[in-house]
Amino acid sequence: MAYDYDLLVIGAGSGGVRAARIAAGYGKKVAICESDKVGGTCVIRGCVPKKLFVYASQYSKMFKAAKTFGWDIQSQFNWSTLLENKNEEINRLNGIYLKLLSNSGVELINGFGSFVDAHTVDIAGQSYTAKHILIATGGTPTVPDMPGKEHVITSNEALDLPALPESITINGGGYIAVEFACIFNALGVKVNLVYRGKQILRGFDKEVAAFAQQSFIDAGINVLTETEITAVEKMSTGFICHTSHDSKHQTIASDLVFFATGRAANTAQLNLSQVGIDTQNNDQITVDKTQATSLPHVFAVGDVCNRDNLTPVAIREGHYLVDRLYKNGNQFPEYDFIPTTVFSQPEIGSCGLTEAQARKSHPNISTHTSTFRAMKYAMSEVKEKTFMKIIVNEDTDQVLGMHVVGADGGEMIQGFAVALKQGLTKTQLNSTIGIHPTSAEEFVTL
Known part of the structure; x- marks a missing residue:
């Protein structure tokens, strides 16, 4: 044919x-x-x-x-x-x-x-x-079926708002919710970040997610976990979110309601x-x-x-x-050690396994962490801190995961991802000379 x-x-x-x-x-x-x-x-x-x-x-x-x-x-x-x-x-x-x-x-x-x-x-x-x-x-x-779903915006509309709101309620705890919460917060908008789970950023390393969540709270974002928005009501000015927390009904008022609950x-x-x-x-x-x-x-x-x-x-x-x-090609995509970044503030960079994932498949795991204030902010009123974590298979010395919460986290992880993909060991990591003074050098000294 x-x-x-x-x-x-x-x-x-x-x-x-x-x-x-x-x-x-x-x-x-x-x-x-x-x-x-x-x-x-x-x-x-x-x-x-x-x-x-x-x-x-x-x-x-x-x-x-x-x-x-x-x-x-x-x-x-x-x-x-x-x-x-x-x-x-x-x-x-x-x-x-x-x-x-x-x-x-x-x-x-x-x-x-x-x-x-x-x-x-x-x-x-x-x-x-x-x-x-x-x-x-x-x-x-996607927006789940609920009363008032027609009143909420998604990431599509958030990128073209005719005016910056004074307040916004964002429903969700993943990449998109967190990134927009940080964007609006830094631009002076009062932000409520509502998530039905116990901790935002499900799927990320638990220590990383916990550190990031506290950083967002410290930056002024009102993070409400274990809370579910059940309805959105349009008012003469703004909207009311009806929520359920511990079976108790609560309301949140804001100029806009943004759902980032999945695609x-x-x-x-x-x-x-x-x-x-x-x-x-x-x-x-x-x-x-x-x-x-x-x-x-x-x-x-x-x-x-x-x-x-x-x-x-x-x-x-x-x-x-x-x-x-x-072209008679024989290559297929490989889905291990895919680096990823949440462009939040502070930024999250991640590559490889979380601690929980590593412990499921390897009997002997060690973790190495560090928390510090980046030199850029050391003299200033900015209190933001950086968190780094390395996960190692003690039986083989292979580094199974590297994670960072801090300025330029994605830029750091992209480089380390090359080494992780090639089977980087903790010994090799520590034998590498760091660039001083940088935040990234902390990875080679842990």
Whole structure:
């Protein structure tokens, strides 16, 4: 059968764009469809604009510390200026992605793809066929069913607020909730961070999460754990969150309510049942080691699979997949020692196992920790501290995990992640000379 394309990609985010570009570079006829700006969640409404907001919010701490170093800075923050410049940068990046696709020879089709049959996709009323199809539609924020859910915003809307609120209630305890809580708090907004569990940042090392949580409290964030928002009521001005804590009803008033309670795979419009593509929890697409779905010629990468929802993972999955399809490649993504960062204040960098994970699989574990005040803040009124932790398999001396809560935590962990991936031992770590004075040198002296 003659197909319109060798490869048709549904979704022009980081994973889909990489796969399309590489395939076109291998001489294949490739199309990619997208109903929004090219760039996906990370570039348009996720990592990039959020990190720009993080940078903006960090200046308040920098200005506070600057006084000690002789700088008398009179500053005033303007939300509209930040929003305007953020949008300009996103448009610039969108243009770069469009140019990358065009220069690679990839055809961009505007619209959301939906399966007609195993090899046919409908896009804006037009049918297209392809030998191979790649689903890379990512994820979308979800809000649980409850009275007043229509009144809450998600991370999508938080990046484009027309004005900065005086107060905000954020529901959630993961990456997105914590990052936005710190952003708004640093910009002078009164923040309530509500989480139904005992401790925020579930899945992170418990000591790391506890240290971070206390740091957020010390910075002025009102952290309410073991509390669940059961309803949101719109008032003449602002909103009231009705909560349950120890079976007691309480209320929280704020100008805005922001839910960061999870994301679901963006599959609702794909018509997967029409062709028998299997899904699992939150509508994520089930894939095997090769990224293949239950239809062997249809693949999926990135957040829509809900394996490790990180942009670099999606890019690697898409690139390796195309290499295997068209260049006899034999590489598969490896999901161990993936470094990650929570761009909170202080920042959290993590790579490898938590202490709890390590103890489940290794009988003899040692931990090494340090808490200190970074030199940058030593003379200032900024009281923020840094926490570091190393987890070691005593039987082999291998370092199983490294974690940091402190300024530039992500930058530190990215470098150490290379060594961890190669089997770094505690002896090798300690034989490395540190750079003095830096916070990172603490890792090689623990």
